[in-house]
Amino acid sequence: MASIAGFCPSPPLSPPLEKASAEPRLANMLAAMSHRGSTPMAALLPPADLASGLPTVALAAGYMGQIPALYVDKASHMGVAFSGHLHNMEALLAHYGCPPQTSTAQLVQRAFAQEGLACTQRFLGSFAFAVCDEKQRLWLVRDGVGACPLFYAHGPEGFAFASEIKALFAGKHLQPKLNLHAINQSLRFWGPVLGFSHFEGAFALLPGMALCLDKGKLHMHRCWDVNLSQENICTQLSEEQALQTLDALFRDTVSKYLKTAPQLGAFLSGGLDSSLVCAVAHRQAGKLPTFSVAFEQARFDESEYQQRVAKAIGTEHRTLLVTDEEIGALLPQAVVHAEHMFLRSAPAPFLALSRWVAQHGIQSVLSGEGADEFFWGYDIYKETVLREFWARFPSSSIRPKLFARLYPYLSLSELPVEMLQSFYGIGLDKPKAWDFSHQIRWNNSGRIARFLSPAFTQATAHVSPEDTLRQSLPPSFETLPTMGKAQYLEMRSMLQNYLLPIQGESMLAAGALQGCFPFMDRRVVEFAASLPRRLKLLGLTEKYLLRRYGQRWVPPEVYQRPKFPYRAPIVEALLGKAPPPWVQTLLSKEAMETVGVFDADKCSKFMAKLRTLQKPPSEADAMALNALATTQLLAWHFVLSPPPPPPPPPLLWL
């Protein structure tokens, strides 16, 4: 795992580049991300003594393991800063005629010099990189799924980019200020959309996109997108054919990771997806350390399944128990790493897990992330199918009853059908609407808005989060079938703006771990998109094909097991018997008034209610509390009281 950073000033507002003036800014940027790697390197491009004018770009990167993540080609003055992992390095080295010891940054330089942006079509794995080409253009590129982050800021003084937003602040390219619209978006979609971040002026390069900075102007190019159109679906594909293709693809992907990823371990959640990854990897490697997290409370804990799978597969398994108290104590650090407010507390135990795994000498981890999105494991897909079925006969009193089967744990079975109609019948008259699949979820999370302060509501009222999200969708979106739209929205909102940046990447980065995601391999994602609907969702059986595939690899209780969402305690961790000290100060009325996002009076009453609750809190209440707490933490640690910057490391100049 490397961090990359760089900037190009725009004269005359900021001084032209020289090593002496560039060094402190670059070093501070890398210091802010020091958890990701070591030994920072830097370069000015093109080199001052060789360029006709002055250098235009300052590039910096750390090492990935023993391999430098920055490469400068002396002949062409091209430079590449690379973060991520390409698991088909062997084939790429052969294709571009590079010797075996070539670093990934060097390979990318060679590939980009030969084919330009088109070279990314050959890259498999996750990546975010920056290239300064011979024409003095700066390119930023991110893989299609979005497992490696890249942020940028563009102002009158120049352009800057980094793997994390805090580096933009550390390099003085941006002043930290919360973006209220982005917070408003997160309260509906769980994360900011359209490339916004939670900070004003800091933007995320969207997955599958390339940005080109040419003579001070930004241009965006799309490199890859998943094709979810009806025409792309192989309707005639048989179950056996699909299983064969999946087996070949999946084993190939896992074996590539085994060959290329250093010090590989795996996360084992006890669910189908990570069990499959672990089983296939263990079979091929003969040995695999696996890790999981356990909780004190049975309603969150999956350790029984984890033990069973680990025993059945035969991995060398370790479990970390994370207590409610530890979750509360870790939440501030999780927010600082994520640079994001979040509706669930799961990133905190994940942070503990990542650091603990790193202590065992692990540098890369396999995970089952992505399977639920691409093979349709989430309830949102079933919900959409049910609502679509119901919309064809809206007055039916039988069809809405299926929702009680979909969410048995929500006590819906106690609700009479007329109530289900009121709740799930929203938008039923417009089954072709762009947001048909996600209306219920977004309305549910949007209920957090009742805790917002009047000032916040007023300041954000003129921009609709839905309109902003809609702007981020490509024109082809409108032509997709309902389930294609559902998957696209799930990928663009939940996966890429919430799960991956928070759980999939930044917590891993906190332990300097590189994530390896076989289910997000581009070929696997494309294969899943081509599957007929019946192989993903058969009746109400989710991830049908993966369950069938699971029969070969994991015990029946795992492949038959219904989806169990990974969640962690919130109310118990923040307002329980031993609340962390920060709760008292940052969730006080005064602190809430200072931040101004939430209504201090209402939230104080709300927390008082939660403190005296005799039964487990509702999901909606727990999410509202987490949103409130993490927003307060975000404001405190970035805007109101940022920590002193870590000492800048010496740079190794290329």
Added chain:
Amino acid sequence: MGEPLSILTVSFAFVLEKTSYMDSIRSTIRSFISDTFFVDDFEDGASFLKSGTIDSTGMMELVNFVEQSFGFKVEDNELVPENLDSLDNLVQFISRKKS
């Protein structure tokens, strides 16, 4: 001429009493909803579920509250939006049950 007048007075008083009774139900329910679900602005006629004022688990809490505060049981066949899914509907339903 005295008698009809007194009948008028009695029925007028009854209407007054009924209105104020319904008002008190309304304000009891409204403050329960504000205190429990932290929503201040909701219209008397708006669907709780559709407007997001109350979610599906909240409806159960609301029914519990109604049963305990007004001393009757809500039968399964009464758990319908016409009875419960707005402040207006709920007030009507409770006053029907109580009369």
